[in-house]
Amino acid sequence: MLWSRSPSCSTSNVLSGVGRSLIATALVMLAACLALGSAAVAQAQRQKVDLACRPTEQALTFLCTISAADPAGAPVDGAQITLTADMPSMPMAHNVSPVKAQPVSSQPGKYEGRLRLGMLGEWAIKIRFEAPQQDVVVRKLVFEKDKVSSNAAH
Incomplete structure (x- = not known):
């Protein structure tokens, strides 16, 4: 057999990699939103x-x-x-x-x-x-x- 299916290329592994990427992107966006929100709160709390x-x-x-x-x-x-x-x-x-x-x-x-x-x-x-x-x-x-x-x- 010339071609064999590698475990790393299975559909479930590709989807889990995409899922991890989406989760990482969502976490980065959430962190950015929290940082902007805390900056606005800090501005409102200035002396x-x-x-x-x-x-x-x-x-x-x-x-x-x-x-x-x-x-x-x-x-x-x-x-x-x-x-x-x-x-x-x-x-x-x-x-x-x-x-x-x-x-x-x-x-x-x-x-x-x-x-x-x-x-x-x-x-x-x-x-x-x-x-x-x-x-x-x-x-x-x-x-x-x-x-x-x-x-x-x-």
Whole structure:
């Protein structure tokens, strides 16, 4: 006999291979859907963050106040926050030292830090939360000698 049927080519083996392939594809699609769903839930559960900065008596030094609230709107106490700044028009050209924001006494959910900038103009302020939940929020502000405004208002 020149031709014999190999056990690996039987109809049931081919179908079970196709079935395994379909199951694997379905599992990959399910994992992708779960990942997208958890990203949407994580986005909905992010802290609410406001940033306001104002000039100080020292040239190019600004006092920045961060207001942090949980998704339900309750103030976030005990946060560990670091502020950094970068000039979008000159990335990495200015070395602004990171500043740890300190809690404002008698004002739950409020933190302050002093940023010393290299020059006036538009800056991207990065608000990095290490606790109670890790997160990074970026706000663009225009720093002028006597005021600070949001990028949209400039």
